[in-house]
Amino acid sequence: MRNLDLTTLRSFVAVADAGGVTRAAGYLHLTQSAVSMQLKRLEEILGLDLLDRSGRRIALTASGEQLLAYARKMVALNDEAIGRLTDQAYEGEIVLGVPHDIVYPAIPMVLQRFNAAYPRVKVQLVSSFTRSLKAQFQRGECDLILTTEVVADPDCETIAERPLRWIGAPDGSAWRQRPLKLAFGRSCVFRPKVIAALDKSGVPWDMVVETDSDRTIEATVAADLAVHTMIDGTEPPHLEQIENGGALPDLPLQLINMFGADSANRKLIEDLAVLLRQSFANLPAPKRRPIPVSPAAG
Numbered sequence: 001m002r003n004l005d006l007t008t009l010r011s012f013v014a015v016a017d018a019g020g021v022t023r024a025a026g027y028l029h030l031t032q033s034a035v036s037m038q039l040k041r042l043e044e045i046l047g048l049d050l051l052d053r054s055g056r057r058i059a060l061t062a063s064g065e066q067l068l069a070y071a072r073k074m075v076a077l078n079d080e081a082i083g084r085l086t087d088q089a090y091e092g093e094i095v096l097g098v099p100h101d102i103v104y105p106a107i108p109m110v111l112q113r114f115n116a117a118y119p120r121v122k123v124q125l126v127s128s129f130t131r132s133l134k135a136q137f138q139r140g141e142c143d144l145i146l147t148t149e150v151v152a153d154p155d156c157e158t159i160a161e162r163p164l165r166w167i168g169a170p171d172g173s174a175w176r177q178r179p180l181k182l183a184f185g186r187s188c189v190f191r192p193k194v195i196a197a198l199d200k201s202g203v204p205w206d207m208v209v210e211t212d213s214d215r216t217i218e219a220t221v222a223a224d225l226a227v228h229t230m231i232d233g234t235e236p237p238h239l240e241q242i243e244n245g246g247a248l249p250d251l252p253l254q255l256i257n258m259f260g261a262d263s264a265n266r267k268l269i270e271d272l273a274v275l276l277r278q279s280f281a282n283l284p285a286p287k288r289r290p291i292p293v294s295p296a297a298g
Contacts, residue, residue: 006078008042009071011035012050016068018105019237020058026282027109057237079116091120094268097133097145098125100185100214102234102256106279114272121268129187137259144260144269146276148189148231156257160280162232164190164251166242169224175242183209183217183226190229193252201249231256233283256280 014024015035025032043050050064060068098107103125111123126136130147137145152158168175180198182205184191198205209220221228222238231254235241242248258276260269 002045004045004071004074005041006075008038008045010075011038012042012064013068013071013075014109015039015051015058016060016064017108023105023283027106027279029278029282079112080119083116083119090118090268092268093122093124094144094272095124095126095142096272097136097142098127099130099133099146099148100127101188101230102146102148103127104234104236106234106276106283110272110275110279113275117271118268123272129185130189131187134259142260144258144272144276147257147259149255149257150193150252152255152257153259156259158255159258159277160256160283161253162256162283163253164193164229165232165235166244166248166251167221167228167230167235167239168242169222170238170240172224172227172242174221174224175227175244175248179204179206180248181206181208181226183207183211183220183228185214185217186210186212190251190254194229197249197251203248 011024011028011030014028015021018024018027021032021035021039025035028035039051046063046067048063048067049061050067052059052061052064107125111125114121114123126133126142128136130149133142133145133147136142146159147156166175174181180203182194184194184207195205208226209217211217217228218236218239220226227242228239229251230239232241258273260273
């Protein structure tokens with residue numbers, strides 16, 4: 001009788017969710033080699049290839065896709081059992097506000113780990129823009145919020161400092177076109193900084209998508225019809241950083257700030273804050289491929 005090991009299953013789920021071994025290792029607080037060894041062990045136990053390593057990105061094989069559903073259930077059941085048997089003291093609700101563009105990839109991991117520790121505490125995730133989240137926090141509608149800003153207020157804690165990056169479709173060419181086609185949210189705090197950087201460097205631009213929907217922006221950029229900007233390491237797997245060889249201006253550093261860690265509901269809020277600090281501190285910068293092609297007029 002062969003038994004699946006929960007530690008290896010947890011690593012497998014983390015790699016699938018994070019889109020790679022490096023990111024998963026950061027969230028699991030393990031080395032990249034340790035996670036790779038666990039994946040290899042899992043494949044040896046089953047006698048199956050679970051990951052397709054032939055491309056630039058790790059993908060699941062058909063067997064890996066089948067196992068993922070079981071692995072999620074087994075890990076969740078393990079965490080639920082431990083949580084319910086070892087900590088019955090805490091219950092209630094926490095409202096966590098996070099800007100749209102930094103939900104991935106850290107927040108799903110944070111929610112999963114917090115639920116394992118406090119299964120009777122509901123975390124309501126509110127995803128919006130920094131300005132809206134700060135207003136909601138001031139009105140007492142959120143217990144804990146993250147913001148993306150260029151400065152830190154006196155009453156906040158900066159948990160990460162990372163640069164903005166140009167984001168485009170994999171192997172895309174939209175970044176070479178002039179005027180440069182942009183896709184941004186109407187309330188995006190990055191937008192004025194990006195436009196100022198383009199104007200200063202003399203790069204003509206055209207705002208082809210102006211929306212309140214992040215899905216619309218992602219779809220447009222994934223179709224290679226425009227470019228966007230995101231904080232380093234927070235782009236989804238279907239988009240990638242553009243290494244443009246100086247054709248586009250460098251973008252400013254952004255702070256990821258946290259408000260509310262000193263809440264009266266201190267134990268639960270602080271434990272959630274700890275997970276947020278850890279996840280964003282361990283957010284690795286993805287590898288970027290150089291594209292040594294100078295821009296052409298579009």
